[in-house]
Amino acid sequence: MKTDGAYAAFKAVAGLMAICVVCASHASAQSDSSSDVLKGLKAPSSPERPWLPPDMTGFAGVIKAKGEPEADPQKDYDLAELIDLAERANPETKVAWEQARQSAAAVGIAQSEYYPLLALRATADYVRQPVPVPVSATTASYLDLRTEQAQPVAALEWVLLDFGRRKSGVLAAKNQLLAANLGFNARHQEIVFNVQSAFYEYCKARGRIDVAQSALNSALNVQQAVEERYKNGLATAPDVSQAQQQAASATFDLQDVLAKERDAQVVLAETIGLTPTVPLHVVDFSKLPVPTNLEDSVEQVIDRTLKQRPDLLAQVALLRENEAKIRQARSAYYPTLAFEGTAGGSFDNAQMKFLDHELPSSYTQQPVWGVGLTLSWSLFDGGARKHKLELARAEREATQHALENSRDKAVSQVWRAYTDTRLAISRLDVAQVLVNASDKSYQQTFEAYQNGLSSLVDVLAARRELSQARYTQLDTRATLLESTAALAFTSGDLGPQLLERKIWRPEN
Numbered sequence: 001m002k003t004d005g006a007y008a009a010f011k012a013v014a015g016l017m018a019i020c021v022v023c024a025s026h027a028s029a030q031s032d033s034s035s036d037v038l039k040g041l042k043a044p045s046s047p048e049r050p051w052l053p054p055d056m057t058g059f060a061g062v063i064k065a066k067g068e069p070e071a072d073p074q075k076d077y078d079l080a081e082l083i084d085l086a087e088r089a090n091p092e093t094k095v096a097w098e099q100a101r102q103s104a105a106a107v108g109i110a111q112s113e114y115y116p117l118l119a120l121r122a123t124a125d126y127v128r129q130p131v132p133v134p135v136s137a138t139t140a141s142y143l144d145l146r147t148e149q150a151q152p153v154a155a156l157e158w159v160l161l162d163f164g165r166r167k168s169g170v171l172a173a174k175n176q177l178l179a180a181n182l183g184f185n186a187r188h189q190e191i192v193f194n195v196q197s198a199f200y201e202y203c204k205a206r207g208r209i210d211v212a213q214s215a216l217n218s219a220l221n222v223q224q225a226v227e228e229r230y231k232n233g234l235a236t237a238p239d240v241s242q243a244q245q246q247a248a249s250a251t252f253d254l255q256d257v258l259a260k261e262r263d264a265q266v267v268l269a270e271t272i273g274l275t276p277t278v279p280l281h282v283v284d285f286s287k288l289p290v291p292t293n294l295e296d297s298v299e300q301v302i303d304r305t306l307k308q309r310p311d312l313l314a315q316v317a318l319l320r321e322n323e324a325k326i327r328q329a330r331s332a333y334y335p336t337l338a339f340e341g342t343a344g345g346s347f348d349n350a351q352m353k354f355l356d357h358e359l360p361s362s363y364t365q366q367p368v369w370g371v372g373l374t375l376s377w378s379l380f381d382g383g384a385r386k387h388k389l390e391l392a393r394a395e396r397e398a399t400q401h402a403l404e405n406s407r408d409k410a411v412s413q414v415w416r417a418y419t420d421t422r423l424a425i426s427r428l429d430v431a432q433v434l435v436n437a438s439d440k441s442y443q444q445t446f447e448a449y450q451n452g453l454s455s456l457v458d459v460l461a462a463r464r465e466l467s468q469a470r471y472t473q474l475d476t477r478a479t480l481l482e483s484t485a486a487l488a489f490t491s492g493d494l495g496p497q498l499l500e501r502k503i504w505r506p507e508n
Contacts, residue, residue, distance in 0.1 A: 073279035079199055082272060082282065086195045087188065090273035096180075096187040103173070103180035110173040113166045116158035116339075124150045133354065144353040153344025153368060160373075161337040168328035175321035182314035185495060189310065191271075193489040197482060198268040202282065204478040205261035211474060212254040215467040218442070219243075219250040222459055225450055239456045246460055290480050292425065298418045301491050305414050309492035312410060315403040322396035329389040335377035343369040410490065417487040424480035431473040438462070438469035 037054050044051040071077070071085065087093055131143040159166070226243040229235035266276045274280065296304075306312065346368045351361040378385075442462040448454035488494045 071278050071280045076281045076283050078283045083192050083195050086191055086272040090191050096184045100180040100184045103177040107173040107177050110170040119155050121155055122152040146351045148349040150347045153342045156341045158339045163331045163334035165331040168324045172321045172324035175317045179314040179317035182310040186310040189494045194271045196485040198271040200478050200481050202264040202268045205264040207474045208257045211470040212257045216250040216254050218463050219247040223247045302414050305491040319399045322399050325392040329392045332385045338374045341371040413490040417490050420483035421487050424483050427476050431476040434469045435473050438466040442466040
């Protein structure tokens with residue numbers, strides 16, 4: 001019965017190993033079956049001809065698989081609704097979120113090194129060993145020894161002392177997570193700013209359509225008036241041709257603006273994360289409120305920028321991460337002390353045969369265990385630790401210089417956006433006065449021309465001035481909105497606004 005028990009233990013351990021091999025083979029077979037396109041893959045045969053790809057249907061299916069929230073074709077979206085749609089549809093937010101989740105997992109990996117490692121180990125072997133034995137002075141034979149052994153044990157390894165190596169690793173991972181979370185928020189702000197910019201450009205293009213249509217109507221009115229005067233003998237043929245040329249030019253300008261409006265709509269859809277084929281309607285440009293003053297000075301805005309802009313704070317976190325990596329590289333010069341222990345059982349069966357006589361088999365079933373401390377101290381590694389420390393220091397210095405460069409650029413960006421906003425605010429009222437004056441001038445000049453008191457050249461010039469004034473007012477309004485959005489983005493003020501909307505952020 002004891003022999004049967006050892007044999008059963010031996011078979012159990014061997015069967016477990018066989019199952020592991022079969023599972024690994026099955027997983028490999030599944031992987032091979034899903035990558036038929038890689039079978040027989042070679043480099044192009046020559047540089048003169050394109051490479052003929054195999055059947056890539058499976059790859060194309062992955063590309064086509066896209067679930068996106070569709071825009072409501074019956075709805076006029078305002079800017080806040082477009083931003084909400086972009087945060088749900090744009091894949092860049094999902095990429096940044098997954099990167100933050102990866103950093104969170106890295107923190108868990110670093111913290112797991114504080115815990116002991118417990119593993120189950122099993123060995124099973126069958127050995128036949130012939131041993132030569134002298135029988136007499138002239139005769140020799142051998143002893144046929146056969147053994148079966150199975151030994152399952154639980155092994156425990158726990159690092160007790162490493163002079164701050166694990167602590168530095170956890171600190172580096174946490175700073176990396178902090179940088180990833182800040183980068184996630186920065187990506188949200190970037191997407192929001194891009195949507196704002198594309199939205200304002202699209203609205204400006206739509207507004208230019210109205211201005212171009214108004215200019216065309218004015219040109220047609222002038223053409224009609226000139227033709228009437230020509231019929232009555234009060235205008236010349238060159239006057240008619242000039243009026244017709246102005247109307248044709250206004251028609252061309254309208255078509256050009258329509259094409260730019262289409263391009264602006266495509267850019268807006270791409271910025272949101274929608275395909276250009278998705279119908280998208282937005283609110284009227286004239287309904288957007290515009291700021292009338294700047295409450296804070298540029299110095300106050302710059303000071304606030306350095307405290308809250310997420311990309312700058314993320315670089316500070318990366319700087320702290322590299323400093324932790326330096327401490328981790330230094331700790332590699334010190335030893336580690338670990339506790340090791342094993343506990344399990346040994347099942348052995350031995351049988352001997354000598355001179356055709358089979359001796360009784362011997363069976364043992366005993367517990368095995370052991371505990372101890374292991375001190376490991378690397379004395380020579382070919383300079384690996386030295387170079388790793390130099391690499392960590394270089395990365396830290398590079399991050400420091402990058403942070404200083406980003407800080408200087410951020411200050412310049414804030415100053416430029418602030419001055420652009422202030423200038424646009426001051427120009428907005430002037431643009432309105434210019435439109436009113438140009439409209440009054442055109443109306444009076446056109447009326448005078450109809451009464452024979454003004455020339456066609458004066459009418460056409462007044463019409464062009466009115467169209468240019470309307471374009472100037474439209475561009476000034478759009479520039480003010482764009483510079484305001486740029487100021488909120490470059491200063492980091494966009495972040496608190498998004499937090500008030502309770503954007504979805506990854507858990508630490």
